[in-house]
Amino acid sequence: MSILKSAIISSLGTDATFEGRNYPGSVDYCTAPRGKFADAARAMKKVHALLVAEWATDETPFGRGFGVFACYRWGPEYLIVKTALPADDPIFPSISDKFVPASRFERQMKSLMGVVPVGHSDTRPWIKFEDWPEDAWPLRKSFDASKKMARVDGRYKWIRAAGEGVYEIPVGPVHAGIIEPGHFRFQAVGEDIINLEERLGYVHKGIEKRFESLSWHDGARLAGRVSGDTTVAHSLAYCMALESMTGCAVPPRAQWLRALFLERERIANHLGDIGAICNDAAFALMLYQMMRLKEMLLRTNHKLFGHRFIMDRTIPGGVSADIDTEGTGSILAEMDALLKEFERLVVIYDENSSLEDRVRETGILIPDKARQLCVVGIVARGSGLNLDCRTQNPFPPYDRLNVKAPVLISGDVHARAWVRVEEVRESIRIIREILEGLPSGETTSETVIPAPDTSGFSAVEGWRGEIVYWLQAGPMGEVNRCMVRDPSSVNWLGLEQAVHGNIVPDFPVCNKSFNASYSGNDL
Amino acid sequence: MIRILRQIFRTGIVTEPLPPEVEAEIRDIGSKLEESVRKRFSRSLTIRQVDAGSCNGCELEIHAINNPIYNCERFGIHFTASPRFADMLLVTGPVSVNMEVALRRTYNATPPPKLVVAVGDCGCNGGIFGETYASLGGIDKVIPVDAVIPGCPPTPVALLNGILRAIGGK
Numbered sequence: 001m002s003i004l005k006s007a008i009i010s011s012l013g014t015d016a017t018f019e020g021r022n023y024p025g026s027v028d029y030c031t032a033p034r035g036k037f038a039d040a041a042r043a044m045k046k047v048h049a050l051l052v053a054e055w056a057t058d059e060t061p062f063g064r065g066f067g068v069f070a071c072y073r074w075g076p077e078y079l080i081v082k083t084a085l086p087a088d089d090p091i092f093p094s095i096s097d098k099f100v101p102a103s104r105f106e107r108q109m110k111s112l113m114g115v116v117p118v119g120h121s122d123t124r125p126w127i128k129f130e131d132w133p134e135d136a137w138p139l140r141k142s143f144d145a146s147k148k149m150a151r152v153d154g155r156y157k158w159i160r161a162a163g164e165g166v167y168e169i170p171v172g173p174v175h176a177g178i179i180e181p182g183h184f185r186f187q188a189v190g191e192d193i194i195n196l197e198e199r200l201g202y203v204h205k206g207i208e209k210r211f212e213s214l215s216w217h218d219g220a221r222l223a224g225r226v227s228g229d230t231t232v233a234h235s236l237a238y239c240m241a242l243e244s245m246t247g248c249a250v251p252p253r254a255q256w257l258r259a260l261f262l263e264r265e266r267i268a269n270h271l272g273d274i275g276a277i278c279n280d281a282a283f284a285l286m287l288y289q290m291m292r293l294k295e296m297l298l299r300t301n302h303k304l305f306g307h308r309f310i311m312d313r314t315i316p317g318g319v320s321a322d323i324d325t326e327g328t329g330s331i332l333a334e335m336d337a338l339l340k341e342f343e344r345l346v347v348i349y350d351e352n353s354s355l356e357d358r359v360r361e362t363g364i365l366i367p368d369k370a371r372q373l374c375v376v377g378i379v380a381r382g383s384g385l386n387l388d389c390r391t392q393n394p395f396p397p398y399d400r401l402n403v404k405a406p407v408l409i410s411g412d413v414h415a416r417a418w419v420r421v422e423e424v425r426e427s428i429r430i431i432r433e434i435l436e437g438l439p440s441g442e443t444t445s446e447t448v449i450p451a452p453d454t455s456g457f458s459a460v461e462g463w464r465g466e467i468v469y470w471l472q473a474g475p476m477g478e479v480n481r482c483m484v485r486d487p488s489s490v491n492w493l494g495l496e497q498a499v500h501g502n503i504v505p506d507f508p509v510c511n512k513s514f515n516a517s518y519s520g521n522d523l
Numbered sequence: 524m525i526r527i528l529r530q531i532f533r534t535g536i537v538t539e540p541l542p543p544e545v546e547a548e549i550r551d552i553g554s555k556l557e558e559s560v561r562k563r564f565s566r567s568l569t570i571r572q573v574d575a576g577s578c579n580g581c582e583l584e585i586h587a588i589n590n591p592i593y594n595c596e597r598f599g600i601h602f603t604a605s606p607r608f609a610d611m612l613l614v615t616g617p618v619s620v621n622m623e624v625a626l627r628r629t630y631n632a633t634p635p636p637k638l639v640v641a642v643g644d645c646g647c648n649g650g651i652f653g654e655t656y657a658s659l660g661g662i663d664k665v666i667p668v669d670a671v672i673p674g675c676p677p678t679p680v681a682l683l684n685g686i687l688r689a690i691g692g693k
Contacts, residue, residue, distance in 0.1 A: 129621050138656055145655045149620065173625045176604035178572045178585050181622060202621045203576045206657030222651055228580025228676065272586075285527060291590035292537055298587075308678065309580065348526050519578045522621075 003047055004079035011043035012036050021454040023244040028079040037083040041095035049074040050374040053468055053485040054105035056113040058141045061474050066115050068092045076392045094120040101374045101490045113139045127201040130154030138209050145209045159197050161187035173202045180518035191503040196496050204522040211482035217316055224311050226484055227520035232265040233462030235314040241469040242316050245456035246448050252439040254318035255396045260434045261310045263427040266463040268297045270420040273515050277417050280509040281358035289345050300334050318444035328435045335428050346421055359414040363510030365498040366411050375494045377465015377487045381407045382415035389461035401430055416513040449477045486520030538594040564610050567599040571609035575626045576619030580676040581643040587679040606632040612639045616646035617658040618665045630666045640689050641668045644675045
């Protein structure tokens, strides 16, 4: 029995039931009474599990009330705890005192679903803005998403800092560069940041609600636009959750091509990020050199797969783009050229002492904090946490590729940059291996609609980190709920902590080293 | 240092001419364009990019027109940090309800004469996000739009072409 499951059983005993049609079977799924929801969290904390996500469902179409879910991870294991809430009394015990990221998840659940976490110390809304009507809970079935909302008066209560010489710097939502909108409020003394509070939600487009009005097939297109820079990984995570529910067997060739797309997306974004980190430390040469290499990859994508970001090429049941021997040859040649150029630039990065001065010991997220905040992906691996779905929950073909995920413990800007450097190297190796081992055969298989009241889960290692989807089919087999957890939802918390004690001018380089998505967070 | 210099010289100038069909189109609007840029923008066009709710796909391509291969600065186009200095707002969408006020304020902060170009399918009409409680749809639902650049996301060439067309047309 898995460690998480036995921890739940020894803590909750017969109160926890393991049943229901939830997929894939490798994920443990238990139902606990409302009063035991926090006990389950305590049991998970005791065995050093990390919180993956927490979300709510409106299950009135099934004649039930609301559902509240928490998903935990320990090593390769995932476990989901569900508790049911009556429709007329939607309150549940908060787990935010046990898992820090639950504080934001629960604020969001309260804001968008109207389920109230009891014992949560922060009653402010999240994603929902102060000018929304208080009873606007878009994820409830009774909410008409096609109607415009009325605007009301309201004021957001910022965390304040006071004292001699303390001043505030409000930044955003419209930032100075070509980036997404969000608001940062710094409290500083002189140049030193004593506190940073993020306020996100500006690009909330109602994505989770939108899924419920689309067909399962069109959902893959919407997933590809949750965060445009991660289009492959999001579509893939959505498709895998759906395929687990329908028992769809994806042809091996399609699985390998999906991995090829995923690794190409990883390299392209890492190249851009390494360049941008250097640029924020005033080393523009690296930005332009890296952008040049990135452009080379995007052009090859366009030529071979018909889209620069390989958008909409991952579809339920397989992929909609294939590769021939000529294409294989051109990617192999491209990888050779890329690696040669890349290594040259890495030496320049490594030898530049003025750059080193800016990126080392800047924006440190210590391993202890990283663990408390349950951060994922590049941020986790830069702070000593060995988390990577490709090594811990390897779906085909990763079970045969033997991925080596780099882990650094210094937790600074350099660590997060260097994790990317190592990953570019590793992804080049993986792409070569994929192209050598690419099986022949079909690239799509028949897909069917999931059975009513089933759920599907998936976790995919996008370039930022673990992306999680949880799908629930309604009474007619339609989309009843699509929960999206972009890595940014947890990694944004890391940035707030990492900038403490740093100087304000170092914020851009710290921020860039996290490079969290606003759109993926705001949904 | 020697490595940096060697890398610079080895790379050389990688900026490309635009594809022939785009070049031709630019030539077509050439005289008008030159006159308009010279007259209205003193041969330099300053753009403030505003993300009014995009998925960040369009932003990737707007970044790309600044890369050395597309190099938009050769046309006198450059991006500014403040709307106060901008001749053009390059706006990606859909406009989220939570960005509506910020977009209006940015528009009002931009001195006239100003051009607004809506970028991407979502900027044009809301795209896959449609018009919902959280998404107002295309940019023209909130501020006046002078030109549109469709695509999901539009390629760098389409972006450059669209920007040049927008200033040529006015």
